[in-house]
Each structure stands twice: as C-alpha cells, then as structure tokens.
Amino acid sequence: MSLPPPARVGDPLESVDTPALVIDLEVLDRNIAAMQDIADARGVALRPHAKSHKSADIARRQMACGAVGICCQKISEAELMATGGVDDILVTNQIVGARKIGRLSRLARHVRLGVCVDDTDNLAEIAAAARHSGAELDIYVEVEVGMGRCGVAPEKAGALCRAAAAEEGVRFAGLQAYNGRAQHIRDHRERGAAIARAGEAVRVVLADLEQAGLGGVRVTGAGTGSFEFEAGSGLWHELQAGSYIFMDADYARNLGPEGTPETTFGHSLFVLAGVLSTAPSGRVVVDAGLKALAVDSGLPLVAGPEGAAYLGASDEHGVVDPGGAALRPGDHVRLIPGHCDPTVNLHDWIVGARDGFVTDIWPVTARGAVF
Amino acid sequence: MSLPPPARVGDPLESVDTPALVIDLEVLDRNIAAMQDIADARGVALRPHAKSHKSADIARRQMACGAVGICCQKISEAELMATGGVDDILVTNQIVGARKIGRLSRLARHVRLGVCVDDTDNLAEIAAAARHSGAELDIYVEVEVGMGRCGVAPEKAGALCRAAAAEEGVRFAGLQAYNGRAQHIRDHRERGAAIARAGEAVRVVLADLEQAGLGGVRVTGAGTGSFEFEAGSGLWHELQAGSYIFMDADYARNLGPEGTPETTFGHSLFVLAGVLSTAPSGRVVVDAGLKALAVDSGLPLVAGPEGAAYLGASDEHGVVDPGGAALRPGDHVRLIPGHCDPTVNLHDWIVGARDGFVTDIWPVTARGAVF
Incomplete structure (x- = not known):
C-alpha cells in the first residue's frame, strides 16, 4: 500500500x-551542474549512481544536464528506473541466479544495459540468457582495486575479460574499478594514494588486455569522495559518483587538499x-x-x-x-x-x-x- | 510502486x-502462544506492539490467540492496521498537529482507538477534534518512568489526568508507563530494579488519582525485555511487548535470573x-x-x-x-x-x-x- x-x-x-x-532544489541543481562541469572539463563521462536517490525524476534531471546514463545496484532498481524513463543503465553489481538473470536479459530489450561480472559461471549464465532473449548486454569485468568486496584480482581479470569477449550474446565493454573504501578516507592525500593504488591495478589489467588485442575498453568507477583522482588519472573514462547530489553529514567530513572540508x-x-x-x-x-x-x-x-x-x-x-x-x-x-x-x-x-x-x-x- | x-x-x-x-511460522506461533500464556497466567491483558511486525496478518493472529488489541506508533500505521482488519488500537505515542489529529479522530469512528498525551494543549486539540468527529477516543496520560523520552513527570501527571477526565469528547482511560531504556539492560536483577522504579512512579500517580476520585484506571506498558516484572507487579493491567514474536539478536543477549540467556x-x-x-x-x-x-x-x-x-x-x-x-x-x-x-x-x-x-x-x- x-x-x-x-x-x-x-x-x-x-x-x-x-x-x-x-530536497532544496536550488542546491540539488547546483550540485548536478557542478559535477557535470567537472566531468566535462576533465573529458570524462558522468554516469551518476542512482542508488543514492532512487528517483527517476532526479535521474532524468541528471541526464538532461549531460550524464550519459545512470548506475543501479539491483535488477529491481534498474527495472523501476527504466519504467521511469531512463534508457541507459549500468548495474554496478553481480546479478546472480536464473530468476534475476532472466529479468536482466529481458530488460536489455528495452534499454541499453550493462552488468558487472567477477565469476566465469555467472558470465556464462548471463550470456546464455542474453542469447535466449535476443538482447545484447554490455559486460564489465569487476576488478578488485582495494575495496575488499566483489571483483576478481587484477592478475586474474584478463582471463575473465577474454572469456567475456569470446561469449556470444554479450559485448565485453570494459572494467568496473571502484574503491568504495577509499571514499571515506578523510585525508585528501591518503584518499588520492588509495585511488593511485587502484589505478595501478587497472593498469595491470589494461596491459594484459592490450596484449590480448582487447585494448580500448571503457574503465568505469569512482565515487563522491574520490572522483577528482579518477578523473585526473587518465585511466578512468566514466565517473559513477552518486552522493554528491545530496551530500550527507558523513561525506561532508572529508577534507580537501588544504585540510579543510570540501x-x-x-x-x-x-x-x-x-x-x-x-x-x-x-x-x-x-x-x-x-x-x-x-x-x-x-x-x-x-x-x-x-x-x-x-x-x-x-x-x-x-x-x-x-x-x-x-x-x-x-x-x-x-x-x-x-x-x-x-x-x-x-x-x-x-x-x-x-x-x-x-x-x-x-x-x-x-x-x-x-x- | x-x-x-x-x-x-x-x-x-x-x-x-x-x-x-x-518467518519460521512454527516458531512465530510458539512465541505468540507463549506470551499469551504468560499474560493469562498473570491475569494481565496482552496488547502486542505492532511496530515490530507492521503486519495486519500477524496482528490478527495475535488477537485470535487472545490479545485484546494492538499498539501502534504512528497514525498512518494505525490506519493501515485498521484497514487490515484490526479493530482495537492504542497509539502509544503523541499525535501532534491538526492534520494528524484530524486523521486520528476520523479513525476513531471505525475502531476502538486510544492515544497518549503528555501536553495540555495537545490534549485540548485532540478533544476538540474528537467532539467534531463525534467519535470517542481513549486518552492515556504518558508518565515519564525512567526512559528520558516523552511523558510528564509523575508529580505533574495527576493534573493532566484530571484535565483529560474533564474534557468532553474523550474518555480518560489510564496511564501509559513504558520504560524503553530498561528493555536492553542485560542483567536480570538490574532490569527488574529499573521496572521497580517505574512502578514507584506509577504509584505516585495512582495515589494522586485515587484522591481525585479517578481511581481504577488502566495502566499499560512493558516490553519484551521487562514484561515479567510489570506482569508481576500488581500495577500494570496490560503488556505491550512486541519483539517477542521475532526475537532479534539484541534481545537474545538479555540474561535471565540465572545469568544465562533467556x-x-x-x-x-x-x-x-x-x-x-x-x-x-x-x-x-x-x-x-x-x-x-x-x-x-x-x-x-x-x-x-x-x-x-x-x-x-x-x-x-x-x-x-x-x-x-x-x-x-x-x-x-x-x-x-x-x-x-x-x-x-x-x-x-x-x-x-x-x-x-x-x-x-x-x-x-x-x-x-x-x-
């Protein structure tokens, strides 16, 4: 009800x-424009994470301002955002099990849809469902870049990328490289160092892909705490920050380069x-x-x-x-x-x-x- | 959606x-029956708190097993429970503002409804709305019994009770005496001592009411951590425990009289x-x-x-x-x-x-x- x-x-x-x-809409609009300006100035795409706002109205507002699409965390979230008029979604998470994978492949008929994988069996299941539905899905291989959560180790990512590229029904689109743990490191320099280490992990995989003839893929990631480092690295093509539109009390405790709050x-x-x-x-x-x-x-x-x-x-x-x-x-x-x-x-x-x-x-x- | x-x-x-x-329904039914048995054996009524389950199906199950009604915390919660077939509800909270008070008085046309007050102006507003709607509301004066949240001090409760008894359109029904802080005291004896102090506060108000010719009112309160003490006190007539049907990890850390988990x-x-x-x-x-x-x-x-x-x-x-x-x-x-x-x-x-x-x-x- x-x-x-x-x-x-x-x-x-x-x-x-x-x-x-x-929501103070004046501040919301200012935040949306500020992040888009930063992404544009750095020449990277902005794909804000919708897990923060869960609102199709806000997602469409972000896209009207220049965002290439949005990120979601769950298949149900992606379905509801698609129903709300969003036509380009990356699920920055693993989608597991026949029921959810079936929904994913059906949703791909209606919107441009990407999903992250870190497991060979899961990749094969997704590819089989995509072939069955006839809709192409973008596959991003999630690399463990220091967060200690999902993702394959950098040295093993290449093999999974090659498997993704070899699967019919899906398109190997790139790497998911997000370090959530780095977002809340208060000190600016330490936060930058954590993303620099994530960048090293990305470099390992990219070199592997280059050798395998899979160069030029998209690297996506970053959050509100760290996006400036990913944007300035020359490695990431797309930023996934979400919380910047609202700025909670926790994110406001992060410090800038001068040691004062951002x-x-x-x-x-x-x-x-x-x-x-x-x-x-x-x-x-x-x-x-x-x-x-x-x-x-x-x-x-x-x-x-x-x-x-x-x-x-x-x-x-x-x-x-x-x-x-x-x-x-x-x-x-x-x-x-x-x-x-x-x-x-x-x-x-x-x-x-x-x-x-x-x-x-x-x-x-x-x-x-x-x- | x-x-x-x-x-x-x-x-x-x-x-x-x-x-x-x-939900493991076998355990749920066993918990419902066990608490009802305890209340019956002690000769007190059971009015379980629905804020724990928020389910009209579970509320009706509790009432079918002997509960006299349920408690709710919000007017919207009470409305939805009434829509779900529950016909006796006590809102164990303050309902503030013309919009919510209007809803409260309208809901009282359809179910037996009680509400807690701890403020003279709020009482007057509720009584006015009840007279306007033509539905009688039960008023419980909330007494501060050691929780440090809502409620009037025991020595001031008598005056508010007399004001409630004097208002037309509402019925002064009794005292809300709930010590939420006591629920999570791990030690059995200390938990009992906190409820004994709450009982002293209740006694102060009851003596005052007796003098004012308002004796014999209902005293309601208690939670999953402390109900045995209220039930055994001879002061409380009604238990409001809610979490006992589920038992979360936190409540399971409370200790019994032998120093072992209940x-x-x-x-x-x-x-x-x-x-x-x-x-x-x-x-x-x-x-x-x-x-x-x-x-x-x-x-x-x-x-x-x-x-x-x-x-x-x-x-x-x-x-x-x-x-x-x-x-x-x-x-x-x-x-x-x-x-x-x-x-x-x-x-x-x-x-x-x-x-x-x-x-x-x-x-x-x-x-x-x-x-």
Missing part, C-alpha cells in the same frame, strides 16, 4: 507533514522532523528515529534551529537538545542525514522545495528495490 | 529470491541473503546490506551455514566469513537481524515458511508508515 505524500505543491514548508524527506557540493537533502514532546529535562523529542533516518554513519546533524543537536535515535523517536531554541510540539527541526542512501530508501516521497515552498512531489521510484 | 513478492506459496525455501524477510522465545525472523561473489580473500559477499538489515543494534548473526559470520555491511552488500562452508554464488545465508523492528520496515513482503516450504506471503502492511 502506498502512503499519501506529506505535502502538496504550493504548500509552505512549515505545513509539510513530518517526518518528510525534503565545499564543492552543498547539503540538499533534509529530513524534516516534528517536535512530539517537550521533556521535563529541557530536551525535546522529535518524530524521526531509526525508521526515518539511517544512523550507520553517525547521527544526523541539525540544520535548524541553529545550535540544536540530535542526541539519539530509537525506532520512531529522536531526542534533540534544542540549544536555546524555544521548541514546542509541532515545530520543525531540519536534519542532515548521516548517510543519505539508506535514508532515502526509508521514504516513499521526496518533497522538492524552492524559496520555502513545495514545488515538486516525486515518488522514491526504487524505494525498497532490494532484490 | 509495489515490488512483487520474492517467492510463491509452495516454493521450497531454497528457491526464494534474495534478500527476503522469512530462551522463552525463539528466533522466528530471518533475512535470507544470497551469495553474490566469492572474494579472493576467501570471504564471500552477500546481497543483504544496510538496505535489507538494520545494524543500529549490531550486525546480524548467522543462523546458517553453521560457523559463518557476518563481518560488515555496506548499502547493498554484506561481507561474510564462510567459516569453512563452501559457499558459491547463489547459495543462501540465513541471518538473524540485530534489531527486528527497523529491519522489517525495509521490506515489502514477509515470506512465511514451515518445514522448508513457503506457506504464506504477507505484505508488510504498514511498511514505511512513518507519519
């Missing part, structure tokens, strides 16, 4: 029902919480807890009222120190989530606002698209 | 698509994850991360294969040490969530299984019912 949106277009922000996911991208995503109760202690209780906010990367920061602090979350409640503000039941507290991706996934609707008024209501198209 | 269920009735568990929320309730809730990738390190990567599992109360435990351990979660991935099991892509890993309530809220469907086969598919009726 779908729940109704917490606001209507034209409402002042003060009347939005809480808790609600609210300010290229602004916070555009907020959870609007409402005060439920004023406690005898002077603290207030708001209506946004673990079911409205992800806390895996730390508690949310308070964007307003100034001086207030979010102290703790239980399932449906948050305890806030008002910091001098005279908060009463029904008043709003504006929170910057610690981690935007799993926070967005908790909500059905995005409330888009400009100058204090609601201008857009978007569904979170792929909310809960977990398989 | 609703996603299709990850299985069909009759499927063997091995073929369930992952990640999926799976075993009255078994783990009935699992997240079935699928292996995506076998890493060069020997670890495997599964398809259940932060968007399929809540990690606020610790990482999930592995129920099978034996000896495996879940080491870390990112948005869509989990890293698992297989502990000797030969796991290949597509194999299943059965996880016991660290915290069941926010985990259930991430899923659209519950797969009910018995003897290794899917027997029921239930929607998570109030999934995402956050406002």
Whole structure:
C-alpha cells in the first residue's frame, strides 16, 4: 500500500507533514551542474549512481544536464528506473541466479544495459540468457582495486575479460574499478594514494588486455569522495559518483587538499522532523528515529534551529537538545542525514522545495528495490 | 510502486529470491502462544506492539490467540492496521498537529482507538477534534518512568489526568508507563530494579488519582525485555511487548535470573541473503546490506551455514566469513537481524515458511508508515 505524500505543491514548508524527506532544489541543481562541469572539463563521462536517490525524476534531471546514463545496484532498481524513463543503465553489481538473470536479459530489450561480472559461471549464465532473449548486454569485468568486496584480482581479470569477449550474446565493454573504501578516507592525500593504488591495478589489467588485442575498453568507477583522482588519472573514462547530489553529514567530513572540508557540493537533502514532546529535562523529542533516518554513519546533524543537536535515535523517536531554541510540539527541526542512501530508501516521497515552498512531489521510484 | 513478492506459496525455501524477510511460522506461533500464556497466567491483558511486525496478518493472529488489541506508533500505521482488519488500537505515542489529529479522530469512528498525551494543549486539540468527529477516543496520560523520552513527570501527571477526565469528547482511560531504556539492560536483577522504579512512579500517580476520585484506571506498558516484572507487579493491567514474536539478536543477549540467556522465545525472523561473489580473500559477499538489515543494534548473526559470520555491511552488500562452508554464488545465508523492528520496515513482503516450504506471503502492511 502506498502512503499519501506529506505535502502538496504550493504548500509552505512549515505545513509539510513530518517526518518528510525534503530536497532544496536550488542546491540539488547546483550540485548536478557542478559535477557535470567537472566531468566535462576533465573529458570524462558522468554516469551518476542512482542508488543514492532512487528517483527517476532526479535521474532524468541528471541526464538532461549531460550524464550519459545512470548506475543501479539491483535488477529491481534498474527495472523501476527504466519504467521511469531512463534508457541507459549500468548495474554496478553481480546479478546472480536464473530468476534475476532472466529479468536482466529481458530488460536489455528495452534499454541499453550493462552488468558487472567477477565469476566465469555467472558470465556464462548471463550470456546464455542474453542469447535466449535476443538482447545484447554490455559486460564489465569487476576488478578488485582495494575495496575488499566483489571483483576478481587484477592478475586474474584478463582471463575473465577474454572469456567475456569470446561469449556470444554479450559485448565485453570494459572494467568496473571502484574503491568504495577509499571514499571515506578523510585525508585528501591518503584518499588520492588509495585511488593511485587502484589505478595501478587497472593498469595491470589494461596491459594484459592490450596484449590480448582487447585494448580500448571503457574503465568505469569512482565515487563522491574520490572522483577528482579518477578523473585526473587518465585511466578512468566514466565517473559513477552518486552522493554528491545530496551530500550527507558523513561525506561532508572529508577534507580537501588544504585540510579543510570540501565545499564543492552543498547539503540538499533534509529530513524534516516534528517536535512530539517537550521533556521535563529541557530536551525535546522529535518524530524521526531509526525508521526515518539511517544512523550507520553517525547521527544526523541539525540544520535548524541553529545550535540544536540530535542526541539519539530509537525506532520512531529522536531526542534533540534544542540549544536555546524555544521548541514546542509541532515545530520543525531540519536534519542532515548521516548517510543519505539508506535514508532515502526509508521514504516513499521526496518533497522538492524552492524559496520555502513545495514545488515538486516525486515518488522514491526504487524505494525498497532490494532484490 | 509495489515490488512483487520474492517467492510463491509452495516454493521450497531454497528457491526464494534474495534478500527476503522469512518467518519460521512454527516458531512465530510458539512465541505468540507463549506470551499469551504468560499474560493469562498473570491475569494481565496482552496488547502486542505492532511496530515490530507492521503486519495486519500477524496482528490478527495475535488477537485470535487472545490479545485484546494492538499498539501502534504512528497514525498512518494505525490506519493501515485498521484497514487490515484490526479493530482495537492504542497509539502509544503523541499525535501532534491538526492534520494528524484530524486523521486520528476520523479513525476513531471505525475502531476502538486510544492515544497518549503528555501536553495540555495537545490534549485540548485532540478533544476538540474528537467532539467534531463525534467519535470517542481513549486518552492515556504518558508518565515519564525512567526512559528520558516523552511523558510528564509523575508529580505533574495527576493534573493532566484530571484535565483529560474533564474534557468532553474523550474518555480518560489510564496511564501509559513504558520504560524503553530498561528493555536492553542485560542483567536480570538490574532490569527488574529499573521496572521497580517505574512502578514507584506509577504509584505516585495512582495515589494522586485515587484522591481525585479517578481511581481504577488502566495502566499499560512493558516490553519484551521487562514484561515479567510489570506482569508481576500488581500495577500494570496490560503488556505491550512486541519483539517477542521475532526475537532479534539484541534481545537474545538479555540474561535471565540465572545469568544465562533467556530462551522463552525463539528466533522466528530471518533475512535470507544470497551469495553474490566469492572474494579472493576467501570471504564471500552477500546481497543483504544496510538496505535489507538494520545494524543500529549490531550486525546480524548467522543462523546458517553453521560457523559463518557476518563481518560488515555496506548499502547493498554484506561481507561474510564462510567459516569453512563452501559457499558459491547463489547459495543462501540465513541471518538473524540485530534489531527486528527497523529491519522489517525495509521490506515489502514477509515470506512465511514451515518445514522448508513457503506457506504464506504477507505484505508488510504498514511498511514505511512513518507519519
């Protein structure tokens, strides 16, 4: 059952029902343009990751601004994005099992679709399904470049690439080289060093491919924490950053080359919480807890009222120190989530606002698209 | 957009698509019966909290077994439970603002409905809306009994109770006295002491009410960690435990009177994850991360294969040490969530299984019912 949106277009922000996911569209558009400008200036393509926003409306906005397509993490996410009008999708993940592979190959009939592989049997299954469906799929071999998650070791990647190139029904398109662990290294120089090591791993595979007559393939990867290094490396052709459009509290803790926080991208995503109760202690209780906010990367920061602090979350409640503000039941507290991706996934609707008024209501198209 | 269920009735568990929320119905039914037996033996009513399961099917199952009704945390949750056939609901939370209070008073036309208050203005607004709608609402005054969240201080509760009793359109029904903080105190004696202190707070209010000619009201509260103490106190009339039906990894760390883990309730809730990738390190990567599992109360435990351990979660991935099991892509890993309530809220469907086969598919009726 779908729940109704917490606001209507034209409402002042003060009347939005809480808790609600609210986007400052001015900052969102500025972030989208800033990343596209950087990619254009470096001569690399931008394929933003849609796992951050899960919104077909935002994906189409990114593509209208120059993005070549989007990334998804799950086949269900890709299906919903395709239904929402996105026609070029790379699934930056392994798709395993006959049921999901069948869906993947059927979706490839309708949109340009790529998928990552790191296993010979999985590659063979995908190729067989693609031949059966008659739709060509782009195959990216995922290389382990320092993240310690999926991917084949660089020295073994060449063999899998050759297997992909030899399979009928699929097109060997390139390498997936993403180091997620590097994204949250605070120090600029250390973050750059982690991507330099990832680049070395990519070089090993590219040399192998060159020898095998498979040169000139696409290398795709990078995230909001590290994209400047991949973009400047001369190795990556495509950036997959996602969180830059929202900038959660965690990413904002990354430091730039001067040792000060990066300010290229602004916070555009907020959870609007409402005060439920004023406690005898002077603290207030708001209506946004673990079911409205992800806390895996730390508690949310308070964007307003100034001086207030979010102290703790239980399932449906948050305890806030008002910091001098005279908060009463029904008043709003504006929170910057610690981690935007799993926070967005908790909500059905995005409330888009400009100058204090609601201008857009978007569904979170792929909310809960977990398989 | 609703996603299709990850299985069909009759499927063997091995073929369930992952990640999926799976319930062992035998254990679920045993847990439901065990808690009802305890409540019956102690002569107290059971009103299980539906914030744990968010499922109208499970709520009706609990009521068929003797529960007097259910608890909800949000007005949207209560609406969806009512639509799902539940006719007696206590909202154990403050409902704030004209829009939500309007919904509350309208819902009271269709089901027996109670709500908690801890503020005079909020009480007056609710009573006005109830008079307007013509439906009587039960009012429970929430008393702060040691949790440090919502509720009025015991010495101030009497005045609010008298105000509730004086309002037309609502019925002053009793006291909400819940100490959520006590639920997760590991030591049995300390947990009992925290509830004994909560009982002292309740006594203060009851004495005040007796004097005001408002004796004989209902006292409701208690959770899975502490219900035995409230049930045995002679003060509480109604238990609100919710998590006992599932038993997450966190609640299973509570100790009984002998200093050993409590075993009255078994783990009935699992997240079935699928292996995506076998890493060069020997670890495997599964398809259940932060968007399929809540990690606020610790990482999930592995129920099978034996000896495996879940080491870390990112948005869509989990890293698992297989502990000797030969796991290949597509194999299943059965996880016991660290915290069941926010985990259930991430899923659209519950797969009910018995003897290794899917027997029921239930929607998570109030999934995402956050406002």
